[in-house]
Amino acid sequence: MADHSRMKLGRKAIKTDTRTLMLSKYLTPKLPAPPPKADWTKGVTQWGMMLNDTLGDCTIAGAAHAVQVWSAETGTMATVPDSIVQSYYEKWDGYVPGDPSTDRGGVELDVLADWRKHGLNGHKLLAFAGASMKNLVEIRQAIALFGGVYIGLALPITAQNQDVWDVVKNGGAHAEKGSWGGHCVFVPKYDAKSLTCITWGQPKTMTLAFWKKYCDEAYALLGKNWLDSKGSPGGFNKKQLEADLAGIK
Secondary structure: OOOOOOOOOOOOOOOOOOOOOEEEEHHHOOOOOOOOOEEEEOOOOOOOOOOOOOOOOOOHHHHHHHHHHHHHOOOOOOOOHHHHHHHHHHHHHHHOOHHHOOOOOOOOHHHHHHHHHHHOOOOEEEEEEOOOOOOOOHHHHHHHHHHOEEEEEEEEEEHOOOOEEEEOOOOOOOOOOHHHEEEEEEEEEOOOOOOEEEEEEEEEEEEEEHHHHHHHEEEEEEEEHHHHHHHOOOOOOHHHHHHHOOOOO
């Protein structure tokens, strides 16, 4: 049985911004249905903790795992070194080494905005767009088209000791005694019955029931290397997205 009880989390409360683009706007009727399954993890054998076993830097770790997936699929896998991961945790989330009181995690929306503006160790994020957690077709489209989704989970305590994350009866209300805390992960794989994220150095599968109950934040990420290699998917209105991006102040 898994034991994640000593692992760190680090996703702060959800932040919203009316300027955030929404993925649904750019998925046109010409877009085919998502495939029954997609798996972008096959090119990666060593994921790395990305320091999330000792620091609440999951918002940075999730981004670094996305870089691994994209680079492995489009060329040679790139792993962001731990020292660089920590440097972004300092710059984007305010961590000060040696001061545990500053190890407070980060806000997903802020991290993505910083990534788009500044890049992550040379890896550029062209855009990100909010995805509907309740719309599994949209989530699967995001994974199949762009290599994964960057999500937030309100984890229950029961998630500490499950090999596969699943809903436990009377085992995990978001608040009160059943709550563990907020966590950020990258999800590069799905099939008809589950989705798989990368966390604490390994793939972690969750049931659809778990997703529906505990996923409360999701973003499609458009990585530059990914789109340069694969091109814009047919049925995805990239021109409109770029025009909308240009209008954001």
